Amino acid sequence: MIITPEGVVLKAPTESELASVVGLSVAPESDFYDLIVVGGGPAGLGAAVYGASEGLRTVLVEREATGGQAGQSSRIENYLGFPNGVSGGQLADRARRQARKFGAEMLLARDVVALEAHGSKRVLRFDDGSSIAAHAVVLATGVSYRSLGVDGADGLTGRGVYYGSAMTEAAECADQKVYIVGGANSAGQAAVFFARYARSVHLLVRGPSLEASMSHYLVEQLAAIENVHVHTCTTVAEAHGADHLEELTLQDAVTGERSTHPASRLLVFIGGAPRTNWLDGVVVRDERGFIPTGPGLLEDGRRPHGWTLDRDPYFLESSVPGVFVAGDVRAESVKRVASAVGEGAMAVTLVHRYLGER
Ligand SMILES: Cc1cc2nc3c(=O)[nH]c(=O)nc-3n(C[C@H](O)[C@H](O)[C@H](O)COP(=O)(O)OP(=O)(O)OC[C@H]3O[C@@H](n4cnc5c(N)ncnc54)[C@H](O)[C@@H]3O)c2cc1C
Numbered sequence: 001m002i003i004t005p006e007g008v009v010l011k012a013p014t015e016s017e018l019a020s021v022v023g024l025s026v027a028p029e030s031d032f033y034d035l036i037v038v039g040g041g042p043a044g045l046g047a048a049v050y051g052a053s054e055g056l057r058t059v060l061v062e063r064e065a066t067g068g069q070a071g072q073s074s075r076i077e078n079y080l081g082f083p084n085g086v087s088g089g090q091l092a093d094r095a096r097r098q099a100r101k102f103g104a105e106m107l108l109a110r111d112v113v114a115l116e117a118h119g120s121k122r123v124l125r126f127d128d129g130s131s132i133a134a135h136a137v138v139l140a141t142g143v144s145y146r147s148l149g150v151d152g153a154d155g156l157t158g159r160g161v162y163y164g165s166a167m168t169e170a171a172e173c174a175d176q177k178v179y180i181v182g183g184a185n186s187a188g189q190a191a192v193f194f195a196r197y198a199r200s201v202h203l204l205v206r207g208p209s210l211e212a213s214m215s216h217y218l219v220e221q222l223a224a225i226e227n228v229h230v231h232t233c234t235t236v237a238e239a240h241g242a243d244h245l246e247e248l249t250l251q252d253a254v255t256g257e258r259s260t261h262p263a264s265r266l267l268v269f270i271g272g273a274p275r276t277n278w279l280d281g282v283v284v285r286d287e288r289g290f291i292p293t294g295p296g297l298l299e300d301g302r303r304p305h306g307w308t309l310d311r312d313p314y315f316l317e318s319s320v321p322g323v324f325v326a327g328d329v330r331a332e333s334v335k336r337v338a339s340a341v342g343e344g345a346m347a348v349t350l351v352h353r354y355l356g357e358r
Pocket residue numbers: 038039040041042043044061062063064065066067068069070071072073074075076077078079110111112113140141142143144164165185186187189275326327328329334335336337338340
């Protein structure tokens with residue numbers, strides 16, 4: 001239940017209902033735009049900033065709140081221009097304000113569930129059946145966390161088992177042992193962050209070393225923190241607990257030997273998968289759900305099935321003309337904030353080229 005400062009009582013509101021009550025925009029101002037950007041992570045925010053600043057009537061639609069995966073990062077240290085690092089939340093907030101300054105409209109807590117191409121019009125449908133249309137679309141829907149998929153973990157999600165950094169949990173971790181699963185930068189950042197609060201942090205890595213999957217600077221930072229312990233060749237086999245996580249069973253990935261340990265916090269960073277089923281039958285996707293673009297769509301020089309234009313798809317263009325793709329959801333993309341922002345900007349340049357030729 002949520003009670004607003006004005007005394008309005010909301011019982012189990014949907015995210016849209018909540019967003020509208022706290023003053024976030026959930027209804028479009030128009031039914032037709034030059035450009036619709038789907039997704040409010042770094043790639044979508046990049047596209048919105050460049051689209052709006054270059055004179056396109058631009059709307060960004062985001063299922064939750066702006067920031068995407070980057071919004072979960074406690075400290076991004078490798079983004080150009082921030083020598084002391086920047087939290088994902090700060091970066092997203094600045095980008096959102098920058099996009100608004102240039103006139104981009106933001107629709108938050110709205111889930112896009114379908115894309116249709118009617119002649120030159122690209123129509124996007126929301127989960128409540130309503131729709132908006134545009135000349136061009138940038139899909140920047142990123143990836144969502146993959147589930148850990150071990151016995152007992154699903155039922156304890158949010159009660160000791162968390163996906164992403166769950167930074168709000170940090171204060172609760174004082175004097176506790178925190179387990180983190182994952183060997184990539186996101187897991188390393190979380191370990192550095194939680195080491196400031198917890199008694200000890202145990203990083204569980206499936207592979208034989210961190211070097212292959214984590215940036216060198218983070219591996220060095222972790223080695224220098226006394227209460228961080230890295231367990232290589234280790235996986236989570238089971239999670240136990242009645243109302244909250246109580247124990248974890250860990251497995252040696254080489255010998256298969258298992259051991260059970262008391263545990264109250266498990267943070268999971270095992271990468272993500274794109275959620276692009278809603279594009280099935282409309283936009284070509286690869287076997288993992290990522291969206292190929294440009295040269296990635298050409299088979300032996302042949303253009304994708306149904307392609308109608310007398311040119312190859314542009315570098316970031318999908319199998320539907322005028323529908324561009326930026327960031328982590330794009331097949332073969334580099335999974336970094338800088339490249340997501342860069343692709344958002346580049347997609348807008350290609351949108352101009354597409355609009356110009358029409
Ligand atoms: C904890 C963590 C730390 C990281 N640290 C770093 C780092 O230090 N440096 C670095 O370079 N990279 C880092 N990364 C990776 C980086 O955050 C990603 O590469 C980047 O966020 C990708 O941006 P994106 O916009 O493509 O997708 P995302 O960030 O995944 O954003 C996609 C957005 O689209 C929305 N969306 C999805 N489907 C729909 C739909 N149907 N309708 C409406 N909205 C939708 C989602 O809600 C989400 O907000 C980190 C990632 C994580 C998880």
